Amino acid sequence: MAILGMAPIEGLSVEGKVPLEVALAVPSGPKPLSATGRASAERLRLGTLTLEGLQAPFRLERGVVTLDPLTFTAYKGREKGSVALNLNRTPTAYTIRTTLEGLDVNAALSANTGAKDFLYGTGRASGGVRGAGFEPGVLRRNLAGQAEVDVKDGVIRNFPLLARINQALRITGGDERDTRFQSLTGHFDIGGGRAHTEDLRLNAGEMAILCKGDVNLDLTLGLRGTATFTPAKSREMVHSLAELSRLQNDRGELEVPLTVSGPIGSPSISVDLAGVLKKGAETELKERLKDKLKGLFGK
Secondary structure (H helix, E strand, O other): OOOOOOOOOOOEEEEOOOOEEEEEEOOOOOOOOEEEEEEEEEEEEEOOEEEEEEEEEEEEEOOEEEEEEEEEEEOOEEEEEEEEEEOOOOOOEEEEEEEEEEEEHHHHHHHHOOOOOOEEEEEEEEEEEEEEOOOHHHHHHHOEEEEEEEEEEEEEOOOOHHHHHHHHHOOOOOOOOOEEEEEEEEEEEEEOOEEEEEEEEEEEOOEEEEEEEEEEOOOEEEEEEEEEEOHHHHHHHHHHOHHHHHHEOOOOOEEEEEEEEEEOOOOEEEEOHHHHHHHHHHHHHHHHHHHHHHHHHOO
16 A cells, blocks of 8 residues: 555454565656556455455555445355555545345444344445545445445345334234345435435335435434335225225325334334325325216206
8 A cells, every 4th residue: 555655544454365476657747656466355345344365456546545346255155346546635535336136134234333244135236425524423424426236035024014003003913023025126326424325115915115314324224114015914904994995096006104213234124104094085085086076067
């Protein structure tokens, strides 16, 4: 890092074989030093994060270091991306492009966050971020960009989503403590210490949930959304409680508004009963208005 003109990054270390190839171009005049080469590391650690088999051709030009393509494995996932470090700024500014495939989500979260043994599945993450400084507080303030996540065939442990909905609606059954899902997807805009989404979607058997809100970088949630049940499941739920028929849409799907908040490892799930009652009242009013119009116009 000294060769590249960078100060050491706190918490960064390398292990095993670390071959480094560097070709320096030393100008005779006032032009800055330039270099090209290839960096490798059998294992690299940055805080709690562990990367293996890192390979990165790099170039240094006018105070900017570019590593492209940057490849490594992390928690069974394979990364291919790029990093640009602007050494002309203090703290060092950076731009990162990333695509990580085949990630063991639980292993990654358990090793690097407080969400231990919470979310299981095979994930894909991609996006681009920019920031300045690597200290946690500075990073949270300065990090900005976009990201996309896609987790397949997973489980959210101790997340009794269906049980909470049934309990709020006073329906018996559905006491499973875990939520198994086929897919969890979303796009995020990152900035101001949070990742905001308008389309976080969970597909879990006969239930689909679409949420909007924030995943804060301190790993707390603030999400509001709607759980939508298949027509078959909706008929089953309405059979248990007839009043729920007012919450069915035109396709016969039961829609239940809810909120998810609190720490990501132990979130709170609440059914928006006020929203349920409001939607039920609106549906009843529409039906009454429709009947009234039929009486007036004979249709």
